[in-house]
Amino acid sequence: MANAMLHQSVGSLQLLGNSGIHGEVGNNSVRLFPKGFKVQIGFSKGGTYSSGERKCSIRASASQTSVVNPVLSPSNNDTHESRKKSNEAALILIRHGESLWNEKNLFTGCVDVPLTKKGVEEAIEAGKRISNIPVDMIYTSALIRAQMTAMLAMTQHRRKKVPIIMHNESEQAMAWSQIYSEDTLKQSIPVIAAWQLNERMYGELQGLNKQETADRFGKEKVHEWRRSYDIPPPNGESLEMCAQRAVAYFKENIEPQLLAGKNVMIAAHGNSLRSIIMYLDKLTSQEVISLELSTGIPMLYIFKEGKFIRRGSPVAPTEAGVYAYTRRLAQYRQKLDEMMSN
Ligand SMILES: O=C(O)[C@@H](CO)OP(=O)(O)O
Structure with a gap:
């Protein structure tokens, strides 16, 4: 299969290449923080606050300080420890x-443009497809189109x-x-x-028509700008x-x-996701050229024993379709069925 072009399509994800697809409580208040955040909440005059990517703290008077990690388990019966073990x-x-x-x-990049009506419908449709899959945390870019998609x-x-x-x-704000x-x-x-999940910054192409840009600079050049790995x-x-960054x-x-066993959804963009998929699937800079993502189509990976399985x-x-439930996903779904029938 050395030079043969293999065209595989997995949902919205298409790869054309020669190696195929690889495949927080104080004062009775509670904050919502992902694991990894060190949170100390409570209020005292002059309390200090520092915020980093993953660590936030509000220093409280000693009597009020407590540290909690309130992030949510996929099911109430499922303890954090057991999930860790299930890995x-x-x-x-x-x-x-x-x-x-x-x-x-139009080239969009970091310009913050909302969804069309069709985009809203695509997001709702995407939601139906993943309605039985556990979600404990959601990451989105800082841009409204990704946030609308996640929420819808x-x-x-x-x-x-x-x-x-x-x-x-x-x-x-906190x-x-x-x-x-x-x-x-x-x-x-x-x-x-997180801004780091934003679409690639498209520079002086932002706001230009893609077709007109190809007519002006040539199809090849514009394709190189749009899909190559290292040509900005x-x-x-x-x-x-x-x-x-992504x-x-x-x-x-x-x-x-x-x-830590948390089920995560990321709503982001064509190119920030291409770069993440390149990492997950170990694609080469050559292979990523042919990676195209459709709007509003969810893709599922299982993270197990340190590996990402697409x-x-x-x-x-309700259909297994091109993917099969893992035992854990099947159990989650069964619990949802039981909850609904009660
Ligand atoms: O305009 C953009 O920001 C992106 C995604 O729509 O364009 P491209 O198709 O070139 O990745």
Whole structure:
């Protein structure tokens, strides 16, 4: 098969290449934080706050300080320890639904454009496909099209937990978004918005029509800007540059959650996700050229024993389709069925 072109399609993910597809409580308040955050909550005059990517703390008076890791388990019966032992977690990747600039065929990059009506429908459809798959944490880019997609998709989830956007940008934002009920907390999913998952910055192409740009600079040149690994568009990011932030964020922040047994959904963009898939599937810079992602189609991976196993795109909530449930996913689904019938 050395030079033979193998064309495989797994849901929305298509790869054309010669090696195929590889395959937080104080003062009775509760904060929602992913594991990995060190959270000390409580209030005392002059309390200090420091925020980093993964560590946030509010120093409280000694009597009020407590440290909690309230992030949510996929099922109430399933303890954190047992999940750690089972060493398996689901990872769902979704490229946002169609945006108003996708519709107009404009280079978008980091311009913050909302979804079209079709994009809204795609996101809802994506949500149906993953409605039986556990989601404990959601990561999105800082851009509205990815956030809309994640939120709309979650309206379809059978578990009916509420996705809640974390506001850790300031002490006040954190304090004003506290949750004061542990029960409510258990029915919530933290949503973390990270600029590192944004679309690649398209430089001087942002806002230009893709067809007109190809007519002007030549199809090959524009294809090179759009799909090559290391050639950046004028004053923009190459996929390699985009990977340097997106994959680094994934490794630093998301992988530890998966390792701890948390099921994660990432709603992001064509190129930030291409760079992450390149890492997950160990694609070469040559292979990633042919990797195309459709809007609004979820892709499922299982993280097990330190490896990412691609299961394809769930075709429907009730059909195994191109992927098969793992035993753990089947059990989760069975629990949902039981909950619904009660
Ligand atoms: O315009 C963009 O930001 C992206 C995704 O729509 O374009 P491309 O298809 O070149 O990756």
